[in-house]
Amino acid sequence: MKIYDVEGFPNPARVRIALAEKGALDQVEFIPVDVMNGEHRSAEFRAKNPDAAVPCLELDDGSHISQCTAITEYIDASFDGPSLTGDTPVARARITMMNLRAENGLLNAVSAYFHHATPGLGPTLETDQCAEWGNRQKEVAGEMMVYLDDVLAKQDYLAGDAFSVADITAFAGLAFADLAKVEIPENLSHLRNWRSRVAARPSIAA
Amino acid sequence: MKIYDVEGFPNPARVRIALAEKGALDQVEFIPVDVMNGEHRSAEFRAKNPDAAVPCLELDDGSHISQCTAITEYIDASFDGPSLTGDTPVARARITMMNLRAENGLLNAVSAYFHHATPGLGPTLETDQCAEWGNRQKEVAGEMMVYLDDVLAKQDYLAGDAFSVADITAFAGLAFADLAKVEIPENLSHLRNWRSRVAARPSIAA
Numbered sequence: 001m002k003i004y005d006v007e008g009f010p011n012p013a014r015v016r017i018a019l020a021e022k023g024a025l026d027q028v029e030f031i032p033v034d035v036m037n038g039e040h041r042s043a044e045f046r047a048k049n050p051d052a053a054v055p056c057l058e059l060d061d062g063s064h065i066s067q068c069t070a071i072t073e074y075i076d077a078s079f080d081g082p083s084l085t086g087d088t089p090v091a092r093a094r095i096t097m098m099n100l101r102a103e104n105g106l107l108n109a110v111s112a113y114f115h116h117a118t119p120g121l122g123p124t125l126e127t128d129q130c131a132e133w134g135n136r137q138k139e140v141a142g143e144m145m146v147y148l149d150d151v152l153a154k155q156d157y158l159a160g161d162a163f164s165v166a167d168i169t170a171f172a173g174l175a176f177a178d179l180a181k182v183e184i185p186e187n188l189s190h191l192r193n194w195r196s197r198v199a200a201r202p203s204i205a206a
Numbered sequence: 207m208k209i210y211d212v213e214g215f216p217n218p219a220r221v222r223i224a225l226a227e228k229g230a231l232d233q234v235e236f237i238p239v240d241v242m243n244g245e246h247r248s249a250e251f252r253a254k255n256p257d258a259a260v261p262c263l264e265l266d267d268g269s270h271i272s273q274c275t276a277i278t279e280y281i282d283a284s285f286d287g288p289s290l291t292g293d294t295p296v297a298r299a300r301i302t303m304m305n306l307r308a309e310n311g312l313l314n315a316v317s318a319y320f321h322h323a324t325p326g327l328g329p330t331l332e333t334d335q336c337a338e339w340g341n342r343q344k345e346v347a348g349e350m351m352v353y354l355d356d357v358l359a360k361q362d363y364l365a366g367d368a369f370s371v372a373d374i375t376a377f378a379g380l381a382f383a384d385l386a387k388v389e390i391p392e393n394l395s396h397l398r399n400w401r402s403r404v405a406a407r408p409s410i411a412a
Contacts, residue, residue: 050353051307059296070302077295089283090265096276101257133339147256 002029003071004048005055009035010107010176011068012055017168018072020203022079038125069099072165084165095159098151098166102158105144107173112137114180138182141173145188152190156197163201171198208235209277210254211261215241216313216382217274218261223374224278226409228285244331275305278371290371301365304357304372308364311350313379318343320386344388347379351394358396369407377404 005012007030019025033039033054041052049056049066057065057074065071076084086092117134120126148170151158158166174184174195184191199205211218213236225231239245239260247258255262255272263271263280271277282290292298322340326332354376357364364372380390380401390397405411 057299065296065299065303067303067306069306070299073302074295074299077298089280090271092283093271093276093280096279097271097273100273100275128342130336130339130342133336136334136336 001027001060002031002058003055004031004033004045004058006033006035009054010111010172010179011053013175014068014165014168014172015055015057015071015075017171017203018075018084018165019079020206021084021163021168021201022075022081024075024079027079036121036125068169069103069165072168076165082162084163084168086159086164091160091162095164095166098159099164099169101144102148102166102170102173106141106148106170107176109137109141109144110173110176110180110182113141113182114176118180141177141182142185145184145191149188149191152194157194163198167194167198171195171204207233207266208237208264209261210237210239210251210264212239212241215260216317216378216385217259219381220274220371220374220378221261221263221277221281223377223409224281224290224371225285226412227290227369227374227407228281228287230281230285233285242327242331274375275309275371278374282371288368290369290374292365292370297366297368301370301372304365305370305375307350308354308372308376308379312347312354312376313382315343315347315350316379316382316386316388319347319388320382324386344386347383347388348391351390351397355394355397358400363400369404373400373404377401377410 003012003015005015007016016025019028033045035054039045040049040054046052048058048064051066053066055066055068055071057071059065065074073085086095113134114120115126115134116129117131117138120129148158155161157163158170177184184195209221211221213222222231225234239251241260245251246255246260252258254264254270257272259272261272261274261277263277265271271280279291292301319340320326321332322335323337323344324340326335354364361367363369364376383390390401
């Protein structure tokens with residue numbers, strides 16, 4: 001399989017961490033997309049991914065899967081190793097729920113702040129800003145951090161006792177928060193400690 | 207299991223259609239939430255669902271699952287009948303991808319237009335409007351309708367040959383579009399025909 005992405009960007013990192021957790025990074029060919037020059041918005045790339053975003057997975061039959069949650073679900077099912085998406089219906093549902101909260105309430109919220117209420121990727125790419133919305137999404141991200149801290153006061157990982165794609169999404173969300181200069185409040189010690197533990201995993205620290 | 211919801215609202219409809227597809231509507235106790243009077247934002251309800259939204263599933267152990275995608279995934283795994291979320295890793299990934307497109311690009315976009323750029327549920331509940339954002343999301347919904355029409359020109363359902371949760375989400379999105387007075391353009395015949403076929407399913411027409 002091939003993955004079109006940009007190394008170091010938050011959403012591509014979700015897929016790379018999932019692959020590393022499964023020990024499968026070397027089974028994928030990565031193809032860089034020149035996002036800074038708008039390649040992701042070209043007709044050629046939109047034919048692969050109508051969302052005009054990275055990452056995008058290309059299967060061996062030439063078809064494409066985009067949306068990180070779909071790609072990481074496919075990776076989890078395709079390679080051996082501990083499940084990242086849950087082994088039982090209840091575990092799967094909890095992981096899906098927490099992954100969506102981390103995605104919409106943290107990663108996408110910080111992304112909206114970055115792209116709408118800061119210079120973002122620069123005036124050539126940020127042609128559709130709505131600062132009022134971006135600033136509200138920064139508040140949403142702050143509220144989600146408080147919620148996640150509360151969850152992590154009671155359990156080791158966002159969806160329970162096991163590391164999952166929900167943790168990967170939230171971890172990437174905090175990386176995006178760094179990029180956007182949105183800080184984790186000092187008093188959210190459970191979230192900060194969880195972040196340190198996740199950062200030390202071989203899939204990320206290596 | 208119990209489901210806290212409001213009959214007739216678009217997101218609750220997603221869960222009710224999934225249950226009907228599995229022939230399991232009678233296995234759930236529905237508990238109405240007085241959304242019009244803000245019950246979903248009460249501390250008591252937030253203890254069940256921190257998202258302060260309906261629907262919310264209560265399992266027999268007293269724990270809760272929210273986010274429609276998580277609830278419908280749990281329903282699909284818990285009851286017999288044709289799969290709504292896919293039988294193979296590729297099918298699951300395609301359904302997850304198309305479900306997210308239908309959710310973010312249609313249902314949530316129309317919802318943002320309704321709540322931010324129209325009177326929505328009225329001044330008591332709509333205390334945080336951002337009209338500029340809402341109006342842009344109406345455009346996003348229009349673009350997604352064109353994309354979905356293009357997909358449905360080539361296949362019977364949004365994720366391929368089989369009906370799935372992606373179809374349920376898009377169908378609920380069009381119901382929300384009706385509520386928000388966002389029309390499907392006349393020329394999108396594939397989307398209109400698909401809607402008629404889905405509306406005739408026993409899970410919806412009955």
